[in-house]
Amino acid sequence: MINTSSSFVPVDRELSAWIRLAFESAYPEAGSVLARISTVPTMSPEFGDYQCNDAMNLARALKIKPRVIAERLIAVAGPHPGVARMEIAGPGFVNVFLEDSWISDRLAAMAGAGGLGLPSDGAGKTVIVDYSSPNVAKPMHIGHIRSTVIGNSLYRIHSALGYRTVSDNHIGDWGTQFGIIIMGYRHFLDQKALETSPIEELERVYVKSYEKSREDADWLNECRRELVKLQSGDEQNVALWKDFVALSLREFEGIYRRLGVSFDIVRGESYYRDKLAGVVRQLEEKELARESEGAMVVFMEEDKLPPCIVRKSDGGYNYASSDLATVASRVDEFGPDRIIYVTDERQQLHFRQIFAISRKLGCSVSLEHVWFGLMRLPEGTFSTREGNVIKLERLLDEAESRALAIVTASSPDMPEERRREVARVVGIGAIKYADLSQNPQTTVTFTWEKALALDGNSGPYLQYAYARIASVRDKFAERFPGIDPDGFPIVFTQQIERTLALKLLKFPEAVTRAAQACKPSTVADYLYDLAQSYSTFYQNVPFLKAEDGVRESRVRLCGITAKVLKSGLDLLGIETQERI
RNA sequence: GCGCCCGUGGCUCAAUUGGAUAGAGCACCUGACUUCGGAUCAGGAUGUUGCAGGUUCGAGUCCUGCCGGGCGCGCCA
CATH class of the missing domain: 3.30.1360.70 (Arginyl tRNA synthetase N-terminal domain)
Structure with missing residues (x-):
């Protein structure tokens, strides 16, 4: 063959x-x-x-x-x-x-193929994935996890299918909130608090200043003035703003490191600020936008969409103009075939408008909005002002400490350093899997129990299956030194072996389907199904005590399962360990 | 009021986009051998897929109308 x-x-x-x-x-x-x-x-x-x-x-x-x-x-x-x-x-x-023999032959071919047989559907194509995108001067909370984890997985999936992929963290660093923050910083800052936990302190002064702006018109005007100063290049305000951004990025970086997430480029909205006027001018020239009540507006009746303001009546630019400029800039620089945006559901209308306007401006790139439902708490929505925000950092801490308790209970002999490492991988894996394993387009009610599930359909279930295979491999090597199972044919003596082999062969299907629908949950579902089949196999069929040939075939099936599990989890951004 | 989305066992979710008998997990009950990791496995019980029509060989999925919930709808991002 x-x-x-x-x-x-x-x-x-x-x-x-x-x-x-x-x-x-x-x-x-x-x-x-x-x-x-x-x-x-x-x-x-x-x-x-x-x-x-x-x-x-x-x-x-x-x-x-x-x-x-x-x-x-x-x-x-x-x-x-x-x-x-x-x-x-x-x-x-x-x-x-x-035919049984064909299945085992194809499986051997898949296991030997680069990338486990994933087709290069994306060869020669470029896709930009815009995800995470937190706001400066606010801590990342549980509402940010979905964009971060889903976006990162889509990035990995498309890379694995041969796309040239560019991930961009489109930080919210240029909005009207900076006038409010600057005023808050100047009047309410606690220097000590800024040193110990800068983002929390920035957020605190922001909230305080925001509240004041709602009841005090003079204050609000001051905020606006500071914003205008910042946007027109005032030295002091620009310096402050740069500090805010730097502090925030440092804090975000800590979270991303823990989540195993990194970006090819990190460009906040401010990166495009010099291009805003040009975009609006272009819209005017093409008679797509016209003045209305002092603002510059794109009317979109023929698209059955409400009007879109691209320049405010005070002459300032907004989110819409910024995103239009971003599209144009990305098209110029990267020549992408697709741009994928991963944000929450509230931005659906906004992106439909942006995509439609971009097309009117001649952009032919496939623009896709992958949206997901909001994260809520059992008692309702959370907000900074309600004070019921669960910070991402706390979620990660909690996940790791729960995992540590379990590792310590089940493997008391493991050195503490190792236990901590395992707890990290398992805890973070549990959180990621909880978000990736379900259809993104549903509102999620956050509960600790669900986010940190360690059994059943969970990340740790998959990691556990993987670790058990590693153990099988080691035991085999120990008792049958020098024998390479890959040199033996895969044979089916029991139904479960054939079932497992067929499932392994469906790995490429699951990944391509996930890419098509932009749904990492397809991969998660597949892996869980695979791990279940493997567990049945593992629990009900002897490996090491099987007869010659059958033993090697089974160990080989184990090895291929391990490869697929590891690769699949990697596409979800979830790590594996040989011992957990 | 208009638009987008959701509604599937007690709870949390699947269902390869219109395919055959709607599948998992949690919780509950019963069991797992001188064999490789019990974070596991085997088995049990749980359903008028919100309601009512329609389309067709075939509907959880599509169309219409209701009911219930989430989000959005000109100067926030």
């Missing part, structure tokens, strides 16, 4: 291509619908391993009975080395039963 790494094609694609060919020769008149023909995994082994449902879909267009189409299809299909037999069932399902 020729199984060089470059020749590996994901199983679903290979079978889809093969069955599509059969359809094309059987019904060339079907035309464009042929392109969409595919095979999908079955829900139950009684229906085979993969199934094709397109005989029924074509039946309407061709005005032929679906079972007739299915029969013709099977008659016309050329032999495929992987297909043992096909059956027609129900209204016209075509069920495909795979």
